[in-house]
Amino acid sequence: MSNIPYILEERPDTGLNNSKLGVWIFLASEVMLFGGLFSAYVFLRIAAPEGDFGYWGSKLNVPMATFNTLLLITSSVTMVMSWASLKLEQFDKYKMYLGITILCGLAFLVVKYFEYTSKFDHGIYPSSSTFMGIYFTLTGLHVLHIIGGLLVLIFFWSKQSDKMWNEDKDLLANRIEITGLYWHFVDLVWIFLFPILYLL
Amino acid sequence: MAGNSKESIEHHIKIYINVFISLAVLTVVTVAVSYLEVSFIEAFFIAITVATIKGSLVLCYFMHLISERQAIIWLLVTTLVAFLILLFIPLISLTDQVGGW
């Protein structure tokens, strides 16, 4: 398989390498995936009785979500820093930043866990209202994306990365850039989820 | 992305930190605004504007879109158009209905 061209180097006339283009196309489809749900949210909100969404929305925990937003933003910046460290050939810094990213991601999940359980404790379930339904669906899908991303991040934080660092530095940098694009996208989704679910 | 020399990366790192600070500030702003007594429409526009600014920052700087190839930009523009179609046309059908809900 190694004879597939442009895995790392850029194709001159398109200026892209395969994985870069691939991940952006993947993100385009993710935009449409969340787009379908956003569209559902807006549609249902307008079709719902006046004030229904606002009333249920006010039951959410804004401080927790704000904290989560900050966590994700932090994880995003450390993600890009870890990539930059690789480019600067500072492998230890790379590991440190990636580690912080992973910790932020895990912390996000923990906070989310407490948010969910506190809702369940108050007898609030997805079936409690249309708002709660879409809230759990959107955030649930987002959490799945975080978990998926974390698995990849942990893989690149493990011993595996040392091996790759020694064998093919460019490949590692490329993989981290790709993973980073995905991770930033997950952050981006949250940036929109946060106001429409918690603040409006 | 363009310019992978050491200096440019170091320059980038400064940008990343600045973007991070702006994102954090904007998050606080948007939460603060939500505690103000404004009408829904106003709140809506503020929240969406702030979110869009934050989103653009992430896209442009963290995801390097600002220096990305045209092909990627066009891909995303197409996607955005499709997304907006998906978002708005069903809404129009809510208002342009015979009879009511």
Added chain:
Amino acid sequence: MTEILQYFGLPVGISSVSGRIDEIIVIVHYLMLVLFVGWGIFFIVSLIKFRESKNKKANYKGVESHYSSVLEGAVAVIEIVILFGFAFPIWAERVNDVPDSRDAEYIRVIAQQYAWNIHYPGADGIFGDTKVELVDEQDNPIGLDRNSEFGKDDFYTINQMHIPVDTKIRVDLSSKDVIHNFKLPELRVSQDAIPGMTIPVHFTATSTSKEFLETAVGTKREGKSLEIACAQLCGLGHYRMKGYLTIHEQEDYSAWLEEQAGYLEEEGDDWGDDDDWGDDDW
């Protein structure tokens, strides 16, 4: 020009819009026919003329003129004319000119698996309230509140719709459970009944059931009167969700209304449970 469609099975149209709907069906089919025959001839001629055994060497350039763009433009223009000249006006009338209760016979139709409930407002011309809590499939399938202000004289039938001829009818369509489609094929009326929504439909019948049956004499359809079809998959009984439509002369219709009002007085609250659900076993 619309008669031709009858040879292709289209039922006789007996409403004020059926003429125009048939007309547009025919016009579009003529357009299709012209395109198909035109290209068909070209197709066959080229196949015969340029078969390998006759034409050994192909011509690299092929057709060099660009008349085909003219053809494509013409198709576009005709389509636009069809839309603006015929389709849009019909639709505008369909959705914008909904008559209100003063100008029309006002009837509600509530679809359910697998029957049509037809709700008449009674002498006062205003519908009583209906409530989900009151729904009882046996005694009160539409959940009519007899104690509400206008509900006393309301009556409803199951699968039996009666309307007067040459009068504007307004039907408010809704559904109790899933999506159905209220279709009166001969009147060229069709509208989805969507749960959670009330959608108005309006039409004017131009001949009575009796007259219609006369046109059917001698065909396979002889003796079979008008029906309400359900044209949207709504479950296992979709295929047998059929109602009956009777179009009366104005006097007969009034008489029918009075008859129903009479039943209401006789039977009081239990009214309505002996209606027939169609002639097939349930």
Added chain:
Amino acid sequence: MSNDHHHEENFIQKYVFSVDHKIIGLQYGITSLLFLLFGFMLMMLMRYQIAYPETVIPYFGEWLFAGSGGVMLPENYNTLGAMHGTIMIFLGVVPLAVGAFGNYLVPLQIGAPDMAFPKLNAASYWSYFVGGVVMMASFFTPEGAARSGWTSYPPLSIFESGQTMWLLGMVFLITSSLLGSMNIIVTIVQLRAPGLTWFRLPFFIWAQLVTSFLLILAFPPLESAAILQLMDRLVGTSFFLPSGLVYAGSPVEAYGSGSPLLWQHLFWFLAHPEVYVLILPAIGIVGEIIANNTRKPLWGYKSLVYAIGFLGFMSFIVWAHHMFLTGMGQSMSAFFQLTTMIISIPSVVVLTAFFISLWGGSIRFNTPMLFALSFLPMFGIGGLTGLPLGVAASDIFLHDTYYVIGHFHYVVAPGTIFALFAGIYYWFPKVTGKRMSETLGKLHFWPSLLFMNGVFMPMFIQGLAGLSRRMYDGGQQYAHASDVLHWNEFMTISAFCLGAAQIPFIVNLIISLAGQKSDDRNPWKSTTIEWSAPSPPLPHVNFDSSVEVNHGPYEYSVPGQDEDYCPQTSP
């Protein structure tokens, strides 16, 4: 073989969990043909029931419908209908057209060694496989398979049984399509051989590119819709349930405030582009075969490319023409009628270009060409009958009648399926190094053409008479259908004959596989790049020499040359 790892692949690695695009293409091809056959069988049971309602089904009835003494019940009929539609579209045609033809031919036609992401490619196949298994398994669950139509309109789909498995299966199938089309786009953009500029790409590649974009942008919303419907079914939300429903005599316990129309929007936002996903690869195949067998370039190559690009874009804004009767107001319906008419223009452009391509050719009537040629009028009929459906005023009467069934079967069955047959006959020598029998091919073609029309032509008459689709008893209840019911038997017999007409095809496949291998790399004397590779192409690298492209895709009968074709790779 790549030179850095020399290990021998064992059978499993080579043929089951392969990452070679050719093997994956074949896996896709075989699986999807089997599903097509299966979908066809489901349909034959339905057709029997339509023609002879509520009679015991011979041979199979006692076995399949044991509970009712061999008679099909309404729930069986609805299940068969929904699963026929789903299987044909999502498990049959799309995997065959995009998964098999796309996978096998895209790298070959652009002179690449493999797809850009071979592992992803395998993942795509296996996700499809799992989706297929879930769909098949649903027949054997206590709930049975889905029975709310392939459109799965709620609230019915939420109350009816069997839907959960269908939704799960769809999630896998959508994921598979996303992975596959991502791969195809990157491959086309990145791995074109040196010299293969955009306007030297074969038309088939353009068709695959546009198709993949449609899949990328249109499929995910259905995935989200499927998630929402799963939530409604499993967790008790009410995204698609409005308040105040009474189902089977008792009020529905749900929060309410949802909307059945939301599903329709999300579904058709996918499903309209989806129909172009069905037709575009077919158009691409037909284009290739016509150019090859007329021995002249495709007429208006560039306008063809622009036309399908425009078609792809427009397909995102026509979806509500499936929803005219949901109570749509004037501006919505006007908008969607207009876009629907506009989208018919590029189709006319494509067909016109194909017709004009015939003029001046030296037409060879071999089996692939026969199928490709018959595609034109058959797609023509299907496309033209889309017009009265796209005009809302006539759709009032025609909506959800057999006219619609006739319309789209003409485009998918004698349209797409014929084009796919043509493709199989055409590329079989490349895939196996052997040729298929022409006699058996013609024995397959003529009866198929005849009986296809026998099944579908009467549908227009039935539809004009107002006969509704999805009728368990074939419409016997209704008076307005009584004039046209006698057609049912004729159509059913045609369908069975159509089935019999496939036997030569299957026989042909089998005996040709057993046949003699030939060394001729390019039996059709074609110009495109795949024909310069050995047959079958080498594992993992495809070509035995480096590929460089110097010519456009259809340089046939170039004036002044001795040979009547000039391969893209010739100097």
